[in-house]
Structure formats: structure tokens, C-alpha cells
Amino acid sequence: MNQSLDSYNDQFGVDGVAQVVAGNGDLPAVVVRSPVAQGTIYLHGGQVSSWIPASAGTDVLFVSRQAIWRPDRAIRGGIPVCFPWFGAHPANPKAPSHGFARLREWRLDSIAQRGDAVAVTVDHSSDATSRELWPHDFHLRLCVAFGASLQVDLTVTNRGRETFSFEEALHSYFAVDDIHSTSLSGLDGARYLDTVGGIREMQQQGDIRFETETDRIYLATGGATITDSARGRRIVVNKKNSGNTVVWNPWIAKAKTFADLGDDEWTQMLCVETCNVRDGAIVLDAGQSHTMTVSVAVSDQVA
Numbered sequence: 001m002n003q004s005l006d007s008y009n010d011q012f013g014v015d016g017v018a019q020v021v022a023g024n025g026d027l028p029a030v031v032v033r034s035p036v037a038q039g040t041i042y043l044h045g046g047q048v049s050s051w052i053p054a055s056a057g058t059d060v061l062f063v064s065r066q067a068i069w070r071p072d073r074a075i076r077g078g079i080p081v082c083f084p085w086f087g088a089h090p091a092n093p094k095a096p097s098h099g100f101a102r103l104r105e106w107r108l109d110s111i112a113q114r115g116d117a118v119a120v121t122v123d124h125s126s127d128a129t130s131r132e133l134w135p136h137d138f139h140l141r142l143c144v145a146f147g148a149s150l151q152v153d154l155t156v157t158n159r160g161r162e163t164f165s166f167e168e169a170l171h172s173y174f175a176v177d178d179i180h181s182t183s184l185s186g187l188d189g190a191r192y193l194d195t196v197g198g199i200r201e202m203q204q205q206g207d208i209r210f211e212t213e214t215d216r217i218y219l220a221t222g223g224a225t226i227t228d229s230a231r232g233r234r235i236v237v238n239k240k241n242s243g244n245t246v247v248w249n250p251w252i253a254k255a256k257t258f259a260d261l262g263d264d265e266w267t268q269m270l271c272v273e274t275c276n277v278r279d280g281a282i283v284l285d286a287g288q289s290h291t292m293t294v295s296v297a298v299s300d301q302v303a
């Protein structure tokens with residue numbers, strides 16, 4: 001922990017609204033409690049782990065009960081920030097999956113009221129360790145507004161002298177009551193790369209339903225809506241400056257391969273990830289910035 005809890009709260013705490021606490025694994029976390037929403041973001045990875053709008057009463061995000069809360073491990077659930085590559089590193093098999101941003105301690109920059117929401121901003125910059133894995137200078141800023149809706153803005157700035165390209169994902173884990181009676185709409189007609197058992201290019205027909213391991217990169221997409229029929233809830237995922245959507249559920253066999261995921265928990269989660277990956281990677285000139293945004297709202301399922 002870079003700073004004591006007391007000094008964090010002296011500097012950033014908002015009485016009755018937002019406090020920095022020692023969260024799971026003693027990792028520092030900002031906990032928001034306002035009349036419209038509750039939420040939590042860990043400085044470890046700049047990772048949102050919870051959002052409970054008052055209208056919903058239950059968490060919209062899924063976190064595994066077997067998640068490992070350690071500075072050297074990624075948290076299984078919430079909204080991991082994948083940067084500067086997605087999935088396996090293209091050339092270095094020893095490099096961490098989904099990049100290193102989710103394994104680093106981010107700096108708390110501010111906590112502020114923004115309309116009905118409480119906005120928490122954290123940031124992270126390149127250093128000697130990150131340059132060993134990725135030889136570029138960058139600055140990441142993540143602004144999370146916990147309100148009746150949830151908005152997350154990820155801004156990447158190129159602080160170097162050369163152009164660089166990067167992949168990024170807000171790898172959101174949404175909580176569902178039962179994946180068997182959950183569907184995803186909004187991607188009808190979109191082409192996608194099915195990455196289960198090799199890469200195949202396909203085209204989506206109608207809504208997505210889940211009957212087996214699903215791991216797909218949708219190309220050129222807009223927003224999408226999760227219909228969780230078992231809970232009678234819809235989760236509407238909108239976005240800006242994101243060309244791709246990754247849809248993931250590990251199903252039975254793959255779920256067993258993760259030490260930090262309960263064998264039966266695959267039924268209660270669905271990842272709908274806001275991304276710029278593969279051909280959608282962002283090319284950023286020196287001094288330039290790019291902001292990708294996801295905004296999430298929940299509503300009761302209308303019969």
C-alpha cells in the first residue's frame with residue numbers, strides 16, 4: 001500500500017459517501033455508499049469489483065468467491081482492465097495474459113460528486129518495469145462514476161516520442177441468475193471470431209444463447225443487452241470508441257481449469273467486454289489520447 005488508509009481518507013475521503021478501506025487481501029479499495037448506488041474499486045488493477053444501483057438492490061457485477069486477492073494476481077471478476085495487449089502476448093509466452101495493467105497498483109487521483117453519481121478517478125503510468133514488457137511511455141486514467149447507471153472511461157495517453165498501437169478491454173463480468181436462461185441481443189448480423197478450439201470467422205444470427213463454452217470476438221459492434229430471464233432483469237451495455245465486443249462464458253470443463261473460479265460459478269456469470277482488439281487495436285501518435293467508454297444500466301425485464 002503506497003499510502004496509509006488514514007492519509008488516503010484525509011486527502012480523498014468524503015464523509016458518509018466514499019472511504020478508502022483495506023479490502024480483501026488487505027488491498028486498498030475505495031468504497032462508495034450513496035443514496036443511488038454502492039460500489040467498490042480496488043487500486044490493484046484499477047479494478048471495479050462491485051456496483052449495486054439502489055434500483056436493483058443486488059450486485060450487477062460478478063466476482064468469484066474463489067477470487068485471489070494478491071498484488072501479483074488478477075482479480076477474477078468485476079471489471080479487469082486489459083492493456084496493452086489482449087489475451088496471450090503475441091511474441092512473449094511468459095508475459096501476463098491480458099497485459100500488465102490489471103496486475104499493477106494504480107494511484108488514487110480524486111473522488112468527486114458528479115450529478116447523482118460519485119466519480120472515482122485512478123491512474124497509472126509507465127515505469128522501468130512496464131518498459132521491460134512493453135517499450136513505450138504511457139499514462140492510463142480510469143474514471144468510474146457510480147450512480148443509477150455505471151460509467152467507466154479509460155483514457156490512454158501516449159507520453160512517448162513515437163506512435164504506438166495497443167489493445168484494450170474493459171473485461172466486465174456481469175452477474176446473472178442462470179446462464180441457461182440468459183440471452184444477449186444487439187449483435188445480430190455482426191461478424192465474429194470464434195476462438196473455442198481454433199479461430200473461425202462466423203456471422204451472428206439473432207440473439208446469442210448459451211449452450212456451451214463461448215469465447216468470441218465480435219467485430220464492428222455497438223451496444224448489447226443481457227436478458228437474465230431467471231432474475232427478470234436486463235443489463236444494457238452501451239459504449240463509445242470501442243469497435244469490438246468479446247463475449248465469454250467458460251462453461252463446465254473450462255471453468256474447472258481456473259483455480260480462482262468455483263466449479264459451478266460459470267452459471268452465474270457472463271462477460272460482455274468493451275474492447276479494441278486484433279484489427280481494432282488503437283494506433284496512437286505521440287502526445288495523443290484515446291478514451292473508451294462503457295456505460296451500464298439495469299432495468300426490470302418487461303414480459
Ligand code: TA6
Binds near residue numbers: 074
Ligand atoms: O475475454 C475472454 C478471455 O480471453 C478468455 O479466453 C479467457 O481466458 C478469459 O479471457 C479469462 O482470461 P484470464 O487471463 O483472466 O484467465
